[in-house]
Amino acid sequence: MTDVNTLATPLRLPCGVTLPNRILKSAMTEGLADAADRPTAAHNTLYERWAKGGSGVLLSGNVMVDRRYLERPGNVVVEDGAFHGDLKHGQFLRRKVAEEIRSRPAV
Numbered sequence: 256m257t258d259v260n261t262l263a264t265p266l267r268l269p270c271g272v273t274l275p276n277r278i279l280k281s282a283m284t285e286g287l288a289d290a291a292d293r294p295t296a297a298h299n300t301l302y303e304r305w306a307k308g309g310s311g312v313l314l315s316g317n318v319m320v321d322r323r324y325l326e327r328p329g330n331v332v333v334e335d336g337a338f339h340g341d342l343k344h345g346q347f348l349r350r351k352v353a354e355e356i357r358s359r360p361a362v
């Protein structure tokens with residue numbers, strides 16, 4: 256299959272996950288974090304809209320590991336010390352994004 260319809264076909268990855276299609280939203284910086292470099296409701300809205308758009312993969316934008324070296328104001332920062340309940344900040348963020356995406360019928 257070599258035509259554009261290939262993009263709409265599922266793709267099984269070696270890890271066992273099957274992507275619903277071969278369209279990937281590349282990484283794009285969001286600049287939507289709050290003044291403490293935390294993700295905001297605007298991230299939820301943005302990723303919800305991208306998920307509804309139907310891409311098989313959504314790559315996140317910049318997630319910085321050291322707040323001294325931002326790519327721009329509004330970057331999300333994940334430093335080891337931050338916790339949300341029992342979860343490290345990075346685990347929390349990944350879980351929230353995964354939950355949002357899995358709640359969409361297109362994925």
Ligand SMILES: Cc1cc2nc3c(=O)[nH]c(=O)nc-3n(C[C@H](O)[C@H](O)[C@H](O)COP(=O)(O)O)c2cc1C
Nearest residue numbers: 280281282283284285286314315316317318319326
């Ligand atoms: C963390 C991260 C953030 C990025 N942010 C942007 C962005 O805001 N705007 C943009 O045009 N490309 C951004 N890029 C680059 C694109 O995701 C993409 O890699 C680039 O456009 C090249 O795409 P191509 O390989 O399909 O040509 C970012 C890349 C990374 C890794």
